[in-house]
Amino acid sequence: MSRLLKVETLTKEAFSPFGYLLCPNPGIPPFKNTPPVFTDRMPFEVDEGQSEFVYALLDRKEFTFSNLERHLKMTQGFFMMTGGPAIITVAPATDPHDPESLPSLDSVRAFLWExxxxxxxxxxxxxxxxxxxxxxxxxxxxTRKETSDESIAPLYDGDVQIRELGETFELQL
Known part of the structure; x- marks a missing residue:
């Protein structure tokens, strides 16, 4: 079975349930006015282990997906380098103590990342x-080094929790 999901504009307000959006014009005054001017900021957290930056490469694929993943031991930051824009898909956090606690299919959203x-x-x-x-x-x-290492061979209850949703989402721009 498949479900159509419309891609939304990525804004701070729309994305706030899922994370922080860093953009050049956040709608507030800069918090540092001397060069370089600082216009926006966002936190990044790692509980245990070593934080790291990973250079990641992707090829264009069909605009469909049927699974989601989550990480409980850190936040993750994404910084576009080349080839944008791209579509990101998210759903609200669920019970961290229950690895089978999945988001409702109606709560899944897609955004255009500029x-x-x-x-x-x-x-x-x-x-x-x-x-x-x-x-x-x-x-x-x-990300967290241990999470990167685990993504090569995900554990059922480690920091990389990948779950099938039972439906395929088709994205519509």
Whole structure:
């Protein structure tokens, strides 16, 4: 079975249940006015282990997905390098003590990630793969080394929790 999901404009307000959006014009005065001018900020957290930056590469794929993943031991930051824009998919965090606590299918959302934006996902927020609009795409992932290592062979109850949703989502721009 498949479900159509419309891609939304990525704004601070729309994204706030899922994380922080960093953008060049956040609608507030800069908090540092001397060069370089600081216009926006967002936190990044790692509980245990070592934080790291990973250079990640993607090829354009079909705009569909059927699973989501979450991380409970950190927040994750995403910084676009080349090939944007891209589609990101998210759903609200659920019970962190229950690995089978999935978000409702109606709560899943998709956003168009533009080149001049970065974002950090709140701890436990469900997210899907990044779907670039261009043939090649690169981004920097601020993450936890142990989580990166685990993503090679995800554990059932480790920090990389990947779950099938039971439906395929088709994204509509």
């Amino acid at each position: 080149r001049d934006m970065c974002f950090v996902l709140h701890r436990g927020v469900w997210h899907g793969r990044i779907l670039p609009l261009e043939p090649k795409f690169a981004y920097i992932l601020a």
